[in-house]
Amino acid sequence: MPPFMGNAAIGRLLAECRRRDTLHHAYTFAGPDGVGKKRLALQLAKSLNCAAAPAGLDACDACVSCRKVDSGSHPDVQVIAPETKVFKIDQVRALIQEIYYLPFEGRRRVFILDDADRMNEEAANSLLKTLEEPPESSSLILITANLYALLPTIRSRTQVLKFQPIPVRELEAYLREHAGLPALQAAAAARLSGGSVGLALSLDMEAVAAMQESAFELLTVMAHPNDAALFKHLADAFPPNKSPELMLQILISILRDLVIMDFFQDRDHVMHNDRMETLKTLRASFSPPVVEYLLREVEELYRKRHLNLRLDTYIQNAILRTRALLLRRIEA
Numbered sequence: 001m002p003p004f005m006g007n008a009a010i011g012r013l014l015a016e017c018r019r020r021d022t023l024h025h026a027y028t029f030a031g032p033d034g035v036g037k038k039r040l041a042l043q044l045a046k047s048l049n050c051a052a053a054p055a056g057l058d059a060c061d062a063c064v065s066c067r068k069v070d071s072g073s074h075p076d077v078q079v080i081a082p083e084t085k086v087f088k089i090d091q092v093r094a095l096i097q098e099i100y101y102l103p104f105e106g107r108r109r110v111f112i113l114d115d116a117d118r119m120n121e122e123a124a125n126s127l128l129k130t131l132e133e134p135p136e137s138s139s140l141i142l143i144t145a146n147l148y149a150l151l152p153t154i155r156s157r158t159q160v161l162k163f164q165p166i167p168v169r170e171l172e173a174y175l176r177e178h179a180g181l182p183a184l185q186a187a188a189a190a191r192l193s194g195g196s197v198g199l200a201l202s203l204d205m206e207a208v209a210a211m212q213e214s215a216f217e218l219l220t221v222m223a224h225p226n227d228a229a230l231f232k233h234l235a236d237a238f239p240p241n242k243s244p245e246l247m248l249q250i251l252i253s254i255l256r257d258l259v260i261m262d263f264f265q266d267r268d269h270v271m272h273n274d275r276m277e278t279l280k281t282l283r284a285s286f287s288p289p290v291v292e293y294l295l296r297e298v299e300e301l302y303r304k305r306h307l308n309l310r311l312d313t314y315i316q317n318a319i320l321r322t323r324a325l326l327l328r329r330i331e332a
């Protein structure tokens with residue numbers, strides 16, 4: 001994986017600080033889950049201790065030190081996560097004691113505190129003292145998805161670097177080229193994950209493929225005046241007790257294909273370009289205004305997905321309204 005995907009500027013900043021020997025003693029890496037915060041913290045730790053002593057954030061990935069960091073067994077590079085819902089005070093005390101030791105075998109000790117916002121006041125206050133008297137040969141990196149849940153006094157004593165969600169195009173390319181996902185699934189996962197690599201990789205892509213099939217079937221039966229078939233496919237596409245989010249996203253992606261396929265000659269712009277025949281059939285049954293109407297309806301539902309609405313009823317109504325529109329046009 002390219003180590004600083006989506007947050008290249010933060011990687012460049014840290015690399016530059018390292019070259020100039022101006023690294024801060026304590027950082028807070030803040031931003032959504034799954035965008036590479038811990039990965040970058042470990043890369044920095046690895047490069048600081050790599051036997052090849054590279055510049056910037058590079059590491060040889062082959063020396064004993066690099067391999068120990070990769071396997072989580074380097075005595076000078078520690079990732080500490082809360083053992084319970086919040087950090088135990090003993091965990092933080094042990095860290096504070098250790099942080100003043102000289103490196104055992106590397107050049108610099110690096111302590112990475114994951115979910116750092118999950119600290120009670122006692123733990124946070126004891127950490128504060130360490131931040132006020134920073135150790136010479138150790139660095140502390142706090143990682144959090146909730147920057148403002150950290151005590152302001154802790155925030156202000158660290159250098160805060162804000163990570164952003166990864167842009168869809170970049171994430172899609174990564175999923176295709178480095179995680180081996182087929183183009184269609186990569187595109188779906190990138191759009192569905194809100195810019196989080198972690199979330200994109202955790203999606204069950206077999207389930208996504210099945211849902212894409214189900215979405216195509218639903219759209220196909222919409223063009224036919226057979227109520228029983230329509231309701232069966234609606235029920236398949238939106239099973240009760242399952243979040244409709246993914247299915248709505250998939251429907252949006254197919255409808256967007258139907259909108260844009262007339263404008264682009266090359267298939268690259270069409271997300272479902274492995275289903276060109278089905279898309280053409282759909283395109284022949286739905287007039288452009290109907291496609292646009294349906295797209296607006298589904299996008300509206302997607303925006304409402306976090307509200308506590310009876311989404312299944314909304315979805316059914318939206319589909320039926322569009323279908324009525326569609327059938328009137330076919331009859332006329």
Ligand SMILES: [Zn+2]
Nearest residue numbers: 050060063066
């Ligand atoms: Zn190395």
